[in-house]
Amino acid sequence: MPRPRKFDDDELVTAxxxxxxxxxxxxxxxxxxxxxxxxxxxNDLADDGRIKRKQIAKVQVWFTDCR
Structure with a gap:
């Protein structure tokens, strides 16, 4: 079984x-x-304030600060 790809927090923020x-x-x-x-x-990044999350109906969306 292949190992999952590793990624870091900065890659997630960029994504x-x-x-x-x-x-x-x-x-x-x-x-x-x-x-x-x-x-x-x-969720951890949102809790740390690096990204934002918003619940819309049953879906969570992720974003960075609005400017």
């Missing part, structure tokens, strides 16, 4: 910026990882 507002699956596609692999990390 969010590139796709914003981004769904979890879009970010996962950008970093070539599974949705499950990135979801917890996105």
């Amino acid at each position: 969010v910026q590139a796709c914003a507002p981004a769904g979890t699956s879009e970010v996962a596609d950008e970093v070539d990882a599974t949705r499950q692999a990135v979801h917890g990390r996105l």
Whole structure:
């Protein structure tokens, strides 16, 4: 079984910026990882204030600061 691709927090932030507002699956596609692999990390980044999240109906979207 192949090992999952490793990615760092900066790659996730860059992916969010590139796709914003981004769904979890879009970010996962950008970093070539599974949705499950990135979801917890996105929540951690939002908790740390590096990205923002918003719940729209049943979907979370991710973005960086609005300017």
